[in-house]
Amino acid sequence: MYDLIGGNSRIKIVISRKRQGVSAEELFSRIEEAVVKKELYLDSNFSRTELAREIGSNRTYVTKALNSQGVGFYDYLNRFRLKRAKQILSKRENSAMLMEEVACGSGFSSVRVMNCYMVKSEGFTASQYRKNILKR
Numbered sequence: 001m002y003d004l005i006g007g008n009s010r011i012k013i014v015i016s017r018k019r020q021g022v023s024a025e026e027l028f029s030r031i032e033e034a035v036v037k038k039e040l041y042l043d044s045n046f047s048r049t050e051l052a053r054e055i056g057s058n059r060t061y062v063t064k065a066l067n068s069q070g071v072g073f074y075d076y077l078n079r080f081r082l083k084r085a086k087q088i089l090s091k092r093e094n095s096a097m098l099m100e101e102v103a104c105g106s107g108f109s110s111v112r113v114m115n116c117y118m119v120k121s122e123g124f125t126a127s128q129y130r131k132n133i134l135k136r
Contacts, residue, residue, distance in 0.1 A: 030055040078117050085103070
């Protein structure tokens with residue numbers, strides 16, 4: 001540790017990724033394991049910083065690992081959230097659930113955000129998705 005400003009503050013020397021020997025692919029594998037097994041995507045406030053802490057890395061390397069797979073942080077999490085929302089919407093016993101409950105139960109911060117991803121993925125809103133699925 002080094003003294004800064006008359007010894008009042010201290011910094012830690014952070015081991016670089018190269019020194020750790022962790023590739024972007026390996027880091028992405030750690031991300032996948034943590035996010036899926038612990039269902040971290042269900043927390044609508046989950047952050048890149050929290051993910052980095054969870055896997056023993058930092059925000060920059062988390063971003064690089066996700067980018068190496070062609071996906072951004074929020075799009076990555078929202079893939080899992082969307083999958084969960086579709087599971088909930090597909091069950092007849094959940095047909096009376098409010099869309100707010102579906103969104104929160106899937107990790108989305110709002111119905112608007114859930115519908116945005118649903119339209120992008122499926123071509124229609126969550127309500128329309130439920131109607132189409134339950135018709136079958």
